[in-house]
Amino acid sequence: MSGDASGDVRSIGIIGAGTAGVAIARRALAAGHRVHIATSGPARRTGLVTRVLLTGAVPVNAEELPAVSDVIFVCVPLRHWRTLPTDGWQGRIVVDAMNYWPPVDGVLPEFEHADLSTSEVVRAGWPSSIRLVKTLNHIGYHDIEERARPAGAPDRIALGVAGDDRAAVATMAAIVDDLGFDPVDIGPLAVGAALEPARELFGALLGRDDFRAALQETPEQLAASRARRP
Ligand SMILES: NC(=O)c1ccc[n+]([C@@H]2O[C@H](COP(=O)([O-])OP(=O)(O)OC[C@H]3O[C@@H](n4cnc5c(N)ncnc54)[C@H](OP(=O)(O)O)[C@@H]3O)[C@@H](O)[C@H]2O)c1
Known part of the structure; x- marks a missing residue:
């Protein structure tokens, strides 16, 4: 994988240093971006993760992330969404990489609305000026590292990017490209x-054209998808 595709070095903040947060951080570092990463604990505790797995990333306290980040990736289990220090995120591009996973999260009634995306629910509960974008939730952490490719590689896969703030989606699409994937702007949250x-698209490893085709789920596919909900 070559370096930064966009040429812009960005300051990436990540909250959550588990499997997803670490994989995204590693790709961001490989692309030449600056990375700050936090958990619910003090920075010194996250330092163990950065020393062992994330050479070059800087551990910080969660409250410090906005001051050092152009974009904040949220990579924590969804059940913690209300506990995050979102007051400091006002006006920021924030990436919702979370999924509602009842076997892990338990049943969360607010996410039991089949007609709303989980990101819409989260946005409604967070400060309204947050520029929320949904992406990177639908690829496994191992694929984030193993399937990243330089732009133009024949086996490069696509990732969807959704958001109501179109400028924020464009910024995130460039970062997804930097991370090693073809971004597909799929529209609003x-x-x-x-x-x-x-x-259909969850965990799908598809090139850009096949990804766009799979986005057009038939009513039958949609019903089957809903019947498969965890
Ligand atoms: N695993 C994947 O392949 C994958 C891929 C894409 C997206 N996702 C999504 O990403 C999210 C995280 O998944 P994961 O597998 O990475 O989970 P994980 O391995 O359990 O890691 C969760 C991380 O979040 C931190 N955390 C938990 N509560 C927090 C809080 N209140 N404030 C700050 N940090 C907190 C944890 O650290 P502390 O407990 O020390 O705070 C830990 O570093 C989930 O919503 C998941 O659906 C996962």
Whole structure:
């Protein structure tokens, strides 16, 4: 994988240093971006992760992320969404990489609305000025590292990017490209439901054209997807 595709070095903030957060951080570092990463604990505790797995990333306290980040990736289990320090995120591009996974999260009544994407629910509960984008939730952490490719590689796969703030989606599309994937702008957050667990695109490793085709789920496929919800 070559370096930064966009040429812009960005400051990437990540909250959550588990499997997803670490994989995204590693790709961002490989692309030449600056990475700050936080958990619910103090920075010194996250330092163990950065020393062992993320050479070059800087551990910080969660409250410090906005001051050092152009974009904040949220990579924590969804059940913690209300506990995050979102007051400091006002006006920021924030990436919702979370999924509603009842076997892990338990049943969360607010996400039991089949007609709303989980990102719409989260946006409604967070400060309204947050520029929320949904992406990277629908690819496994191992594929984030193993399937990243330089732009133009014949086996490069696509990732969907959804959001109501079109400029934020464009920024995130450039970062997805930097991370090693073909970004596909799929439209507003509501359409982001197509990237959620049990839907056709969740975990799908498809090139850009096949990804766009799979986005057009038939009513029968949609019903089957909903029947598969975890
Ligand atoms: N695993 C994947 O392949 C994958 C891929 C894409 C997206 N996702 C999504 O990404 C999210 C995280 O998944 P994961 O598998 O990476 O989980 P994980 O391995 O359990 O890691 C979760 C991380 O979040 C931190 N965390 C938990 N509560 C927090 C809080 N209140 N404030 C700050 N940090 C907190 C945890 O650290 P502390 O407990 O020390 O705070 C830990 O570093 C989920 O919503 C998942 O659906 C996962």
